[in-house]
Each structure stands twice: as structure tokens, then as C-alpha cells.
Amino acid sequence: MQNHPVYTDNDPQTEYSTLNLGPTHPATHGVFQNVLQLDGERIVSGVSTIGYIHRAFEKIAEHRPFYQITPLTDRLNYCSSPINNMGWHMTVEKMLNIQMPKRVDYMRVIIMELARIADHIVCNGVLGVDTGAFTGFLYMMEYREEIYEIYEEICGSRLTTNIGRIGGFERNFNTIAFNKIRKFIQKFPPVLREFEALFNRNRIFIDRTRDVAAVTQEQALSYSWSGPILRATGVDYDVRAMEPYSSYEDFDFEVPVGENGDVYNRFLVRNEEMWQSLRIIEQALNKIEKEPSDIFHADVPAFYLPPKEEVYNNMEALIYHFKIVMGEVETPNAEVYHAVEGANGELGFYLVNDGGRSPYRLHFRRPSFINYQMYAPMSRGMLLSDAIINMSSLNVIAGELDA
Amino acid sequence: MGKISNEELVQKLTDKFAGQVTQTGADYGLLTVETSKELIHDVLAYLKTDAALQFIYLTDITAIHYPEQEKQIGVIYHLHSLTTNTRIRIKVYLTLEDLHIPTATTLWDGANWMERETYDFFGVIFDGHPDLRRILNVDDMTVFPMRKEFPLEDPNRIDKKDYFFGR
Numbered sequence: 185m186q187n188h189p190v191y192t193d194n195d196p197q198t199e200y201s202t203l204n205l206g207p208t209h210p211a212t213h214g215v216f217q218n219v220l221q222l223d224g225e226r227i228v229s230g231v232s233t234i235g236y237i238h239r240a241f242e243k244i245a246e247h248r249p250f251y252q253i254t255p256l257t258d259r260l261n262y263c264s265s266p267i268n269n270m271g272w273h274m275t276v277e278k279m280l281n282i283q284m285p286k287r288v289d290y291m292r293v294i295i296m297e298l299a300r301i302a303d304h305i306v307c308n309g310v311l312g313v314d315t316g317a318f319t320g321f322l323y324m325m326e327y328r329e330e331i332y333e334i335y336e337e338i339c340g341s342r343l344t345t346n347i348g349r350i351g352g353f354e355r356n357f358n359t360i361a362f363n364k365i366r367k368f369i370q371k372f373p374p375v376l377r378e379f380e381a382l383f384n385r386n387r388i389f390i391d392r393t394r395d396v397a398a399v400t401q402e403q404a405l406s407y408s409w410s411g412p413i414l415r416a417t418g419v420d421y422d423v424r425a426m427e428p429y430s431s432y433e434d435f436d437f438e439v440p441v442g443e444n445g446d447v448y449n450r451f452l453v454r455n456e457e458m459w460q461s462l463r464i465i466e467q468a469l470n471k472i473e474k475e476p477s478d479i480f481h482a483d484v485p486a487f488y489l490p491p492k493e494e495v496y497n498n499m500e501a502l503i504y505h506f507k508i509v510m511g512e513v514e515t516p517n518a519e520v521y522h523a524v525e526g527a528n529g530e531l532g533f534y535l536v537n538d539g540g541r542s543p544y545r546l547h548f549r550r551p552s553f554i555n556y557q558m559y560a561p562m563s564r565g566m567l568l569s570d571a572i573i574n575m576s577s578l579n580v581i582a583g584e585l586d587a
Numbered sequence: 588m589g590k591i592s593n594e595e596l597v598q599k600l601t602d603k604f605a606g607q608v609t610q611t612g613a614d615y616g617l618l619t620v621e622t623s624k625e626l627i628h629d630v631l632a633y634l635k636t637d638a639a640l641q642f643i644y645l646t647d648i649t650a651i652h653y654p655e656q657e658k659q660i661g662v663i664y665h666l667h668s669l670t671t672n673t674r675i676r677i678k679v680y681l682t683l684e685d686l687h688i689p690t691a692t693t694l695w696d697g698a699n700w701m702e703r704e705t706y707d708f709f710g711v712i713f714d715g716h717p718d719l720r721r722i723l724n725v726d727d728m729t730v731f732p733m734r735k736e737f738p739l740e741d742p743n744r745i746d747k748k749d750y751f752f753g754r
Contacts, residue, residue: 510752545652
């Protein structure tokens, strides 16, 4: 029989063990690899490897008309793709100086806030799963499903939505969609309250998350963090409030902040953001009623795809359709940076246009990519199980990380 | 504090760097300045630490390739002053022969991966970077794929040539 060395706590540890956390570890919720050096259960050092699902979106975008870039943005943060879609549309509209009618802005706000709720449901639910509470996740998942049904009613698809158009929406929200939204904002608050009752003062959850991976404001800002995890440290930077787009300045909402940037604070900030999103949606529904009900896009025939029935029967519409799809419309020489508050933070689009049919250069400032780089340095000295819940609370989405 | 006007920013940068930082545009209100790679670290440090400006937030670092220009590769920094809610864009152009530029990781930890990404796709070498490796592409890749000489489609394809569309 072979002799295996048996270590006890009193033995001096001379070697660290290496653990490959990922690329396809079930607890990492995506394809991330971290090679960790472990001293027992404590992490000594770690190296992140990313890029497993890199799809060269920036390169592809240089060969696609503006119109065909929307589906690429779907696949960045696929948990809240409408925000990416709208962010891209607004970038192009900013470049073209297109002013949106208020009703379109409000419709967009509704969709973006629903997407934010859907994203936070997944993140906070999964955080529960990783700390050993499956119930909250399954319970909340039903309401993400309802949000997806709203998307489905509006644009026909659920995950990679490709929702809206440059210049507005492809069609008006129908009565069923409005009813579903109203039903959602009635049915969801009691559930969210119950979810909070399950977690917020739960002793086990608090023991597992409080003071885990606490980050100071200076660290967070130095690492260019944004979104809920930055606000959990107490910095009230929210693009919606700082540089309102899509008429966010018309809404009354608060930017929730945390105290010490630990996992518990991030959880609370996300929960509170869901409440604020509900508030915004409710206000938007009221505001929409005061706007003319047949407006769902701006009057920009050169950029907004005409409805299909006109394309088949009307020559001007056919010409515009062809020009838009082939990228034949003239665009200015311009350089635009437009940022929206994605579910994970500041989602920026840096667009350099030379007047051609596709962008000369398009760069996505992807919050997951920038937020995740602190993961390996901050894991040092942490317990392996804490590192797992830290990763869930960062809500890193592989599609956005690798672009 | 309110937003810093572009004129004021340009004035401050001109005073400090004796005209070596020039305004190249202000598309959609976002001031764009250009400087040299010798000065870029000082400019970034000044913008970050000056009490009135406080561009403490590094939004993004990326690059762009203009094959027709003498200085082909442009490195682009986006900074954000959270207290005054002002953004600024800084550009440095480099020649293909000398793609070295000082790192910004000494000012912001977050510059680390942004610079690695820029290196990965454009081959810009950030001097002083602690760990300048490829990040999204495979390690043994030999080219820098975001440069314009790498076409996405088959270059022999003619059905999308401009002359078919009267351009």
C-alpha cells in the first residue's frame, strides 16, 4: 500500500494547492476560469482567464450597417438585452441628432426598467442559491418569466430581444402588453416584499454575506467600478441621474446607496433598485396616458424602417427600406460616446463614424469586463466559499465580459 | 459643483502644458484633446489630481486604427469627473514603428485590463504595465486583429463592391 502524507493543522504548510475554478464550474454561472492557489480553504492568489466566448463583436460591427448591430448588442448582457438595444439606438440617434417624442422615451424607460428588474431578479436569486437558499430564486423566476412575456408581446422574442428600432419602436404597444405591464407592477411588489423578508434579516444569509468582500470607495473608483456594486460602497454614481437620457429627468426616483460595499450591501442595493424601477414604471405608465396614443416612433423616414405592408405597396417606402437595409443613407462624420445605466453599470458605446455604411470603429464599454478585473486581487485572503458568493454578487455576465 | 465648460478646460490645459495639449473637437459637447505620448501621463495625472477638475474616474481606454495616416494608431482615453459631471476624451497618436506609451495603471488600477485589451487588439505597448498579456484572444495569436488590414469577409468577394451601388 502506498503511503499518503496526512497533513494536520500543526504541520507547516510548505506547498499551496492549485485549484482550477472553472472554466465550466457550476458555481460560476458562466464560462470563467480562475486558477487559484489555496492554502487550505484560503485563497493565496488567483489569476483570471477570460475570453472563452469572445465573438469579436467590435470587428463584426465594422462591417454591418447600424441597423444590423442591434442583434450584436443583444448578446452582450443577455440578462437585460433591451437596455443594450436601447443604448445602441440612442447612440445612433445622438449621432444623427434625432429628437424622440416623449411617448417613445417613456416606452423605452418602461422596457429598460423591466429589464433591470429581470436582471436583478436573476442576480439576487442566484446569490441566494449560492448561499444555500433555492426557494427565493425559484419563486422570483416566475416574475422574470412574466417580464419575458411582456417582451414577447412587444417584440416577439424573449432573451435576445432586438427590441425597438433606430428612431423608436417597430410597433406600438398593444393593449395586451399594457395590461401585462400593469398586472406585473401589481403582482410583483408583494413577491419582492416576501423575497426581502426571506433574506434581508435572515441570520444565515447575513452571516454568509456581511463583511464579505467589502470594498472601499477609493478601491471601487480606482477600479472604475460602476452600477449597483459601486453604489453599494456609497458612491451615488448612476448614469440615469447624472446624465439623464431617454427623459429620465422627468421621473422621480432615488439612487440607493450602500455603506461598505460588501456582498450584503450589494444585495440590498439591487433589491432597492427594483423598488425604484417599479416606481419609475408606474410613473411612466401615467405619463404615457397623457401623450397621443398613436406615436411610437420619431418622424425620420431616412432611418426608421417603414412598416412591411407599405414596403410591398408603396414605392417611397420600398426605396427607404432598401436604402436603410443596405446602409445607403448618409450619416455624418462624427464621434459619439453615449452611456446608459445597464443593469451592471455604465454601458458605454463609443462610435466613430466616417459617413460610411457601417461604423468606422465601435467600442463597447462593458461594465462586466471592467468590474470583473478586481475579482482576482480582491479574492486574496478570502475563503473559497466567500469567493464564490462574491462572484455571484458581481453579477458578471459572460457575454458582456468577453464581447 | 456644476459642469466645467469646455473653454475653461481647454484654457486650463493650455496654461498648464504650454500649448502641447490641443483641442481637436467637441462633438456633441464632449471635449476632445490631443497630446503626445511624452505628455500623456502628466496630462492624465494633472486631470486626476487637480482640485478643481478631479477627473477621478477612468471610463475607458481603447484604440483606433487609421491606415492612411502617418501616425496610424490612436489611443483614446475617456475620463469622467464625477463631482462636476464633466467628461473629456484624450487622444494620443502613435506610429506603427513605435507603439510605446506609458501605462495609466499607476493612476488607476482599473486601467490594467483596459490596456491589456487595447494591446490585444491593436498591439499598443503600455510601458510599465504590470502584466501586459493578451486578454480576450488566445495567447499564441501573432496578429492584432482589430487593425484595418484584417478584413472580416473574404476580400475576393465582389458582390458588395461600391460600384454596384453607384458609389
